[in-house]
Amino acid sequence: MTSPKNKKPVASWLDFDFFDNKAIKSLTVILRTVGCQWRKCTMCGYWQESADVTQADILAQLEHSLRNRPDEEFILKIFTSGSFLDEREISSDTRKEIAEVVEKRKEIKKLIVETRPEFVSAEKIADLKAVEHLELAIGLETANDFIRSNYINKGFSFEDYRTAAKIAKECGATVKTYLLLKPPFVSEKKAIEDVIKSADLVSGYSSTISLNLCNVQKYTRLEDLWKRRYYRPPWLWSAVDAIKEIKNKRDVVVMSDPVGAGHKRGPHNCGKCDFVVKEAIEEFNVTQDLSVLERLEAIDCECKEVWHALLKFDDFLVGANIS
Amino acid sequence: MVNVKIENSKPIKTFKNCKMTKFYEVRRRDGAARIGILSLPGEKKQTPLLFRVDALSTGEEAIKVVHAEDSNFNDLFQEDLWDVPRGAVLLPEVHPLFTNVKDAPLFVDFFVLSIASNMHNSPRDFVRRIIDARNMIPPDVALWVPAIATAENAALLFYMGVDIIDDTNAVINGYQAIYQVEEGEIRLNELEELPCNCSVCASLSINELRGKDFKERALLLARHNTALLDKETKKAKERIRAGNLREYVEMKVRSSTFLTAVLRILDLYESEYFELRTPIARRGCMKANTMESLKRIEVKRFANRVLERYEPPARKILLILPCSARKPYSTSPSHAKFIDAIGDYRGHIHELILTSPLGVVPRELEVVYPAAFYDIPVTGYWDAEEREWVSSCLHAYLERNLRNYDTVVAHLSGAYKEICSGVAEDLGIKVVFTCEEGVDATSKESLERLRNCVSELCGDKKRLSGFEMKASVIKAMADFQFCIGAGNELVARKEGERIKITGRYPSFKLSLGGGVLARIVSAYGTLALTVNGARRIENFLSSYNVEIGDFVPEGSILAPGVVNASEQIRVNDEVVFVGEKAFGVGRAKMSGWEMVESRRGVAVQVREVRPL
Numbered sequence: 001m002t003s004p005k006n007k008k009p010v011a012s013w014l015d016f017d018f019f020d021n022k023a024i025k026s027l028t029v030i031l032r033t034v035g036c037q038w039r040k041c042t043m044c045g046y047w048q049e050s051a052d053v054t055q056a057d058i059l060a061q062l063e064h065s066l067r068n069r070p071d072e073e074f075i076l077k078i079f080t081s082g083s084f085l086d087e088r089e090i091s092s093d094t095r096k097e098i099a100e101v102v103e104k105r106k107e108i109k110k111l112i113v114e115t116r117p118e119f120v121s122a123e124k125i126a127d128l129k130a131v132e133h134l135e136l137a138i139g140l141e142t143a144n145d146f147i148r149s150n151y152i153n154k155g156f157s158f159e160d161y162r163t164a165a166k167i168a169k170e171c172g173a174t175v176k177t178y179l180l181l182k183p184p185f186v187s188e189k190k191a192i193e194d195v196i197k198s199a200d201l202v203s204g205y206s207s208t209i210s211l212n213l214c215n216v217q218k219y220t221r222l223e224d225l226w227k228r229r230y231y232r233p234p235w236l237w238s239a240v241d242a243i244k245e246i247k248n249k250r251d252v253v254v255m256s257d258p259v260g261a262g263h264k265r266g267p268h269n270c271g272k273c274d275f276v277v278k279e280a281i282e283e284f285n286v287t288q289d290l291s292v293l294e295r296l297e298a299i300d301c302e303c304k305e306v307w308h309a310l311l312k313f314d315d316f317l318v319g320a321n322i323s
Numbered sequence: 324m325v326n327v328k329i330e331n332s333k334p335i336k337t338f339k340n341c342k343m344t345k346f347y348e349v350r351r352r353d354g355a356a357r358i359g360i361l362s363l364p365g366e367k368k369q370t371p372l373l374f375r376v377d378a379l380s381t382g383e384e385a386i387k388v389v390h391a392e393d394s395n396f397n398d399l400f401q402e403d404l405w406d407v408p409r410g411a412v413l414l415p416e417v418h419p420l421f422t423n424v425k426d427a428p429l430f431v432d433f434f435v436l437s438i439a440s441n442m443h444n445s446p447r448d449f450v451r452r453i454i455d456a457r458n459m460i461p462p463d464v465a466l467w468v469p470a471i472a473t474a475e476n477a478a479l480l481f482y483m484g485v486d487i488i489d490d491t492n493a494v495i496n497g498y499q500a501i502y503q504v505e506e507g508e509i510r511l512n513e514l515e516e517l518p519c520n521c522s523v524c525a526s527l528s529i530n531e532l533r534g535k536d537f538k539e540r541a542l543l544l545a546r547h548n549t550a551l552l553d554k555e556t557k558k559a560k561e562r563i564r565a566g567n568l569r570e571y572v573e574m575k576v577r578s579s580t581f582l583t584a585v586l587r588i589l590d591l592y593e594s595e596y597f598e599l600r601t602p603i604a605r606r607g608c609m610k611a612n613t614m615e616s617l618k619r620i621e622v623k624r625f626a627n628r629v630l631e632r633y634e635p636p637a638r639k640i641l642l643i644l645p646c647s648a649r650k651p652y653s654t655s656p657s658h659a660k661f662i663d664a665i666g667d668y669r670g671h672i673h674e675l676i677l678t679s680p681l682g683v684v685p686r687e688l689e690v691v692y693p694a695a696f697y698d699i700p701v702t703g704y705w706d707a708e709e710r711e712w713v714s715s716c717l718h719a720y721l722e723r724n725l726r727n728y729d730t731v732v733a734h735l736s737g738a739y740k741e742i743c744s745g746v747a748e749d750l751g752i753k754v755v756f757t758c759e760e761g762v763d764a765t766s767k768e769s770l771e772r773l774r775n776c777v778s779e780l781c782g783d784k785k786r787l788s789g790f791e792m793k794a795s796v797i798k799a800m801a802d803f804q805f806c807i808g809a810g811n812e813l814v815a816r817k818e819g820e821r822i823k824i825t826g827r828y829p830s831f832k833l834s835l836g837g838g839v840l841a842r843i844v845s846a847y848g849t850l851a852l853t854v855n856g857a858r859r860i861e862n863f864l865s866s867y868n869v870e871i872g873d874f875v876p877e878g879s880i881l882a883p884g885v886v887n888a889s890e891q892i893r894v895n896d897e898v899v900f901v902g903e904k905a906f907g908v909g910r911a912k913m914s915g916w917e918m919v920e921s922r923r924g925v926a927v928q929v930r931e932v933r934p935l
């Protein structure tokens with residue numbers, strides 16, 4: 001028997017995204033599925049939202065969420081806290097039905113789904129051929145295989161990602177690449193460097209680069225580390241720095257949803273300037289206008305100097321989080 | 324692993340993964356704390372060392388730090404390219420690359436503790452990280468704990484065995500408008516004046532400091548914070564030299580509940596770590612001013628050895644006496660009176676001194692370390708923990724040695740008397756008390772009662788002959804230092820021998836036919852042997868043996884020359900060394916296990932050597 005809660009999504013909300021050189025409304029739906037089958041990433045606790053749901057439940061969840069759809073044009077994001085292209089989570093038939101729903105609603109300009117690269121194949125994308133603009137979002141986290149395998153435990157390689165991205169492109173889908181700012185055991189400075197370098201390596205495959213500012217989720221390996229002060233989430237200044245650097249040089253859309261910004265479990269500065277910086281990042285997301293971030297230069301919060309000093313001394317902190 | 328084999332193919336020296344040092348050498352020790360020399364290009368720097376993070380980040384300080392994830396990590400596996408002091412990042416157990424470092428054969432001068440912020444998580448983590456690190460790396464390599472040192476915690480870090488710190492936290496605090504003081508930190512806006520005389524604080528007022536622009540203020544604060552940390556480092560270094568860092572740490576941790584908890588956890592759970600590193604004797608006085616003093620290794624070790632390495636002389640009456648401020652006790656006015664009262668009968672009487680924090684001190688051991696080298700605040704009030712500890716020492720002593728005596732007399736008053744009668748009751752033994760309630764042990768009345776009591780009990784007078792008295796001290800000290808049996812072998816006259824003990828108490832000299840066998844070194848409270856003395860008791864010195872290589876040592880024996888060494892050996896222990904070419908005696912400058920695991924540093928200071 002399936003429980004009533006399985007008929008409702010984990011969450012769904014409306015906000016804004018950037019499409020066709022302008023801001024656009026966006027409906028995000030987090031579907032409850034059997035969950036990600038990998039479940040071993042250091043920082044991820046999303047699979048804990050999984051349940052024993054049926055394919056019918058999944059369609060009911062989507063229906064439920066679409067009641068809140070905007071009247072005007074919007075982007076639909078269907079996330080499963082796992083892989084939309086994993087047969088165990090979403091069956092081929094369900095995918096086809098979802099594609100039909102999207103096709104029927106002409107105001108949906110783009111469908112974004114998330115998947116691990118090993119599930120990306122021409123057949124699976126073919127299930128969604130009715131969707132006019134399909135985007136596959138892949139959580140690569142970093143182009144650095146060493147960091148990804150040792151510190152994130154992602155279980156796939158950069159090569160796996162590239163293969164998936166090429167298939168997507170051949171099948172007419174675009175790719176959104178998630179990069180993780182500051183995995184565990186990576187220092188603040190190296191984290192910024194890594195995300196910039198990674199952006200270089202993925203920009204050729206991606207129409208959008210989304211910077212995930214690492215936050216500490218409950219019941220994860222990362223939470224254990226964080227509780228024992230082995231980890232500090234990234235500074236928001238680091239996020240601003242990385243976004244500017246990436247956007248400056250490349251013709252990609254750069255996004256960053258500052259989840260948990262200003263909280264100790266999320267990306268944060270000193271507590272005084274967090275809100276202003278978070279707002280600026282959110283404004284940048286829907287304008288892609290770098291001057292929004294450049295305006296932050298005028299904020300002379302003292303913590304920026306602390307952050308600068310920490311970067312300057314990064315090599316000799318040897319991983320210590322002292323502020 | 325390197326197994327050096329000698330001709331008889333006995334496998335001996337093994338290095339923990341043969342990690343070793345080239346530019347670092349430990350010169351002095353005080354417990355786990357050390358003074359060492361780090362040879363930087365063109366300059367030798369002493370540890371405990373404070374690195375300046377500015378100098379580090381500009382590359383001014385020519386050192387190399389290598390992480391397991393760096394491509395040149397494997398360079399550390401060999402001695403080539405080792406042209407400046409270099410170190411490896413020591414990873415915590417939670418790090419995915421932990422074993423890459425732990426199990427690697429590294430040639431480094433120092434290790435750097437990574438993610439040291441974890442130490443702030445709890446006093447237990449603070450303890451765990453350092454003790455685990457020290458246990459994982461060889462003793463002759465330096466340990467650097469980066470980014471977390473403060474003027475408040477630096478002495479404790481050094482006490483635990485950290486050799487290098489830096490001023491990162493002091494500098495960052497400058498940007499955070501945090502003003503460091505010896506006992507913590509204060510936000511600049513909470514201060515009314517600058518409570519310091521460093522060059523920064525002496526040059527301007529707090530209002531002038533507050534009036535500076537942000538950057539300048541940050542730098543000035545950083546300079547003050549660093550100067551304070553520098554001063555603290557120097558102070559701790561002096562304490563290590565003087566051999567009283569422990570007293571300083573007991574004082575320093577008082578400002579912080581966190582650091583006090585760290586010290587208590589160290590005392591409770593890490594006594595093995597400190598036992599392996601605590602010297603057997605020191606020149607200086609041990610001040611027992613805090614409740615933590617009771618838990619010191621020196622105290623526990625003394626109490627254990629009184630039970631395990633001491634045999635009371637065969638005398639039928641046990642006389643328990645209170646301690647005195649002056650040491651050795653018998654040189655104090657009060658003990659002079661006690662001795663005078665029993666003088667004619669002293670040959671029948673064994674004297675035992677009841678004291679805090681050492682418990683019980685047999686008269687014959689009153690000159691050893693720390694019996695003649697401690698001081699406590701005297702108020703007449705004994706707290707419950709002190710009473711319990713001293714009671715347990717007396718209880719254990721009596722339980723073990725009661726058979727030796729016919730009668731127990733206690734010339735004690737106040738808390739001493741209460742402790743003694745409590746123990747007597749527990750053990751169900753009868754004790755004759757010679758002080759009336761509320762009457763001082765040194766009063767005429769009490770002394771008279773003591774005199775009468777012993778004369779009644781003893782009947783015939785029996786003074787202690789000079790030789791008997793002196794021999795009992797040397798015998799007890801030899802047993803205490805080496806093992807039971809050594810003392811008798813040393814002082815007992817054999818057929819036709821003319822053994823003499825000369826010198827003024829306590830600096831006795833034992834000689835045989837004109838040649839010295841042993842002498843009491845009263846400055847350390849130890850018994851020093853000559854080669855002849857060591858030969859005489861060779862069979863009893865197996866726990867104090869240093870096996871050396873194929874050479875005749877001159878001056879000092881260095882760690883590489885040591886083939887094997889007894890585990891029991893501690894700093895300042897008397898040891899014998901034996902090799903194919905030489906036999907001799909000397910004083911240990913490092914622990915036995917350290918001699919085996921080290922490749923640098925002085926192991927034994929040679930006193931006398933005889934080529935074979």
